[in-house]
Amino acid sequence: MSDVLKVPTMAQFMAEGKQPEVLFWTGCAGSFDDRAKKITKAFVKILNKAKVEFAVLGTEESCTGDPAKRAGNEFLFQMQAVTNIEVMNAYEVKKIVTACPHCFNTIKNEYPSLGGNYEVVHHTQFLKSLLDEGRLTIEGGQFKGKRITFHDPCYLGRANNVYEAPRDLIKKLDAELVEMKNCRKKGLCCGAGGAQMFKEPEQGNKDVNIERTEQALEVQPNIIAAGCPFCNTMMTDGVKAKNKEAHIKVMDIAELIANAQDL
Amino acid sequence: MNLLPNIIFAAILILGLGYFIKHIKKIRRNIKLGQDIDVNNHKKERWKNMAMIALGQSKMVRRPISGVLHVVVYIGFIIINIEVLEIIIDGLFGTHRVFSVLGAFYGFLISTFEILAVSVVIAVIVFWLRRNSLKLKRFWSKEMTSWPKKDANYILYFEIVLMALFLLMNATDLQFQDMNSGNSISKYISPLFASLPANTLHIIERTAWWLHIAGILVFLNYLYFSKHLHILLAFPNTYYASVKPKGELNNLDAVTKEVMLMMDPNADPFANPETEEEEPVTKFGASDVQDLNWVQLLNAYTCTECGRCTSECPANQTGKKLSPRKIMMDTRDRLEEVGKNIDHNNGTFKDDKKQLLDNYITREELWACTSCNACVEACPVSINPLSIILDMRRYLVMEESAAPVELNNMMTNIENNGAPWPYNQMDRLNWKDEA
Structure with a gap:
């Protein structure tokens, strides 16, 4: 394990009169949620290793407003959006990478008409481009030959048609990619979207994450790969509810790549 | 002869x-009882969608x-x-x-x-x-x-x-x-x-x-x-139908106006309105069919009740009341009712003490949606039930302040400390130094 993470802020870059290659939008989950923080660190380790000049907003970052907008609070969403846009435009941000499909979708699609125009990529797309440019090598390591199934996050897949980048990365691990019966365009939601993460579900006969976990268990994976901190939580809970946590891990793609190289 | x-x-x-x-x-x-919406763009893509999806049945054969x-x-x-x-x-x-x-x-x-x-x-x-x-x-x-x-x-x-x-x-x-x-x-x-x-x-x-x-x-x-x-x-x-990415939900212009005014340090909150005419009070979101835009109403008339949306809906699959098909059927039924009301009252709508919200679509249905877009993806004729659900949530939250209590907590957190959970914004970078 490398000891120290290098996580410069936009303010530091500006103080030195420099521009980073990309802004890493950490997101609320990536900043505060214990599980998601591990994803954040794994991604940063890869960025450090690939010598990517990135920066974070740190304490100047604030919620994109996604859950507020999807809950129906357009006011709060736009207040958040306009504040964030003001900060990013002041730093003349051009390119953003984030490990959260909700932040990704909101900044990419809903910020432009409010004055925030950036090139926004999901971290799996960014990692794929590092790979293609030869700045990153991926080895299988402990995941060689493992059965991995990928759970499509709605806000990455259906919402923005990104299906291949995460799969290409998994294949690079020399792992066996197995698909659930509902995948890609037909991927089943984990149950967290549309602000459901923050409330109890309505009455039904099952929780959505259990349904999705059952679909994943059907293909008997060693690992359920995720590309979203909220999907990760929901699937982890689902695996626990099925008492399978000793055998099946839920991991973000960034964690898979970082762990394979013992970063 | x-x-x-x-x-x-x-x-x-x-x-x-x-x-x-x-x-x-x-x-x-x-x-046309619906609100106006600008669809005068991406004409090429729109013709292509019509040729592929309606004429070519491309989504039917899935x-x-x-x-x-x-x-x-x-x-x-x-x-x-x-x-x-x-x-x-x-x-x-x-x-x-x-x-x-x-x-x-x-x-x-x-x-x-x-x-x-x-x-x-x-x-x-x-x-x-x-x-x-x-x-x-x-x-x-x-x-x-x-x-x-x-x-x-x-x-x-x-x-x-x-x-x-x-x-x-x-x-x-x-x-x-x-x-x-x-x-x-x-x-x-x-x-x-x-x-x-x-x-x-x-x-x-x-x-x-x-x-x-x-x-x-x-x-x-x-x-x-x-x-x-x-x-x-x-x-x-x-x-x-929308030609934007499915994840993109529209930004309400009326809200943007207010937000920009709030954010403008030079704005004078006591300034007289520029025009003498009183602007009509904008209603945020939708509680009845007239609040929806006309494309959403066209959606309702187009629905052929095949139920592919409902069969793909995660909420419906897990036994919740929400059914995207029912959202569309309710919208059409209410629109028909409003239309008949107008016919019977010589061309003007007479308040009938009913609306789409509650009389047709319940709050429980609306709050069960995960906004996953599975229904939108499944529809063979490009109907968007999600946009109606969102507009009705907007009404509930912005006009009635009637969000579920946990969502109110989440929104209060965002307002106060910039995250859906009660963490201090100043602690946002603490992860960097945690073991």
């Missing part, structure tokens, strides 16, 4: 088309069995309509099979129609069995009882009867059978009538002919009352 049949035919035709146009006008008026059967009925329906053109000319001018002058090509055409007619009958029978005997879940949901259930079967009966009349009319047409060209199916039916005298055959043929055209006109007018309206509205609906 006896002109009576021609006059009767013209009268039936005018009556049938007249009623149809009247109904279309009503639908148009109802749809479910291969129902998709292919639907394509058979759809092609049959369109192509057999060429025959209707001949019937209209014959009916108006007293000719008989006017296109038969085309000779061998005519034979080829009618032969194709006959084969299609049989294919349509077979497909429709399979449809009927799927709907009534196989107990497919999406045809047995709560919203698929009473009228919607009957409507679906009536359409199938209509189609079988129309196709049967077409074949009967050909089989009993001695002149046509004597041509022995184009009767590829009806030649197997005509022997059944061989023992009947020519006169009786002629009466059967004429009866089938009249019933066929009358049936088509009745069917045309049935559309207005039926989910079958999709055969027309699928085309404009796929054209006007």
Whole structure:
């Protein structure tokens, strides 16, 4: 394990009169949620290793407003959006990478008409481009030959048609990619979207994450790969509810790549 | 020459088309009760969507069995309509099979129609069995009882009867059978009538002919009352559907105005409004059909209640009340009710103490949505139930402050400390130094 993470802020870059290659939008989950923080660190380790000049907003970052907008609070969403846009435009941000499909979708699609125009990529797309440019090598390591199934996050897949980048990365691990019966365009939601993460579900006969976990268990994976901190939580809970946590891990793609190289 | 049949035919035709146009006008008026929305962009992409999705049925065939059967009925329906053109000319001018002058090509055409007619009958029978005997879940949901259930079967009966009349009319047409060209199916039916005298055959043929055209006109007018309206509205609906990424929800301009004013350090909160005219108070979100935009209302009329959206919906799959199909059916039912209200009150809507929210769509349904877009993806004609759900949530939150309490906590957190959880914004980078 490398000891120290290098996580410069936009303010530091500006103080030195420099521009980073990309802004890493950490997101609320990536900043505060214990599980998601591990994803954040794994991604940063890869960025450090690939010598990517990135920066974070740190304490100047604030919620994109996604859950507020999807809950129906357009006011709060736009207040958040306009504040964030003001900060990013002041730093003349051009390119953003984030490990959260909700932040990704909101900044990419809903910020432009409010004055925030950036090139926004999901971290799996960014990692794929590092790979293609030869700045990153991926080895299988402990995941060689493992059965991995990928759970499509709605806000990455259906919402923005990104299906291949995460799969290409998994294949690079020399792992066996197995698909659930509902995948890609037909991927089943984990149950967290549309602000459901923050409330109890309505009455039904099952929780959505259990349904999705059952679909994943059907293909008997060693690992359920995720590309979203909220999907990760929901699937982890689902695996626990099925008492399978000793055998099946839920991991973000960034964690898979970082762990394979013992970063 | 006896002109009576021609006059009767013209009268039936005018009556049938007249009623149809009247109904279309009503639908148009109802749809225009919706709010304005700018769709004057991406024209190329919109035409392409219409060509692929409506004309090309590209999303129908994603479910291969129902998709292919639907394509058979759809092609049959369109192509057999060429025959209707001949019937209209014959009916108006007293000719008989006017296109038969085309000779061998005519034979080829009618032969194709006959084969299609049989294919349509077979497909429709399979449809009927799927709907009534196989107990497919999406045809047995709560919203698929009473009228919607009957409507679906009536359409199938209509189609079988129309196709049967077409074949009967050909089989009993001695002149046509004597041509022995184009009767590829009806030649197997005509022997059944061989023992009947020519006169009786002629009466059967004429009866089938009249019933066929009358049936088509009745069917045309049935559309207005039926989910079958999709055969027309699928085309404009796929054209006007959103061309943006599915994840993008629209930003409300009225809100942007307010937010920009709040954020502008030079804004004078006590300034007099620039114009003397009082601006109408903007309502945020939708509690009734008039608050929705006209594309959403067009969506509602286009819905053919196939239930693919509902069968893909994670909330519905796990037993919640939400059904995207019901959202669309409720919207249409309420819009029809509003339309009738306007008809009865000389062109103006009289408050009926009802609205789409609560009287049709419950809050429980609205809050069960995960905004996953599975319903939008599944719809074979590009209907977007999610946009209606979101607009109604907006009304609940911004006009009634009626969000579930946990969501209010989440929003308070975002407002106070920039995250949906109660963490301090100043701690946002702490992860960096944690082990």
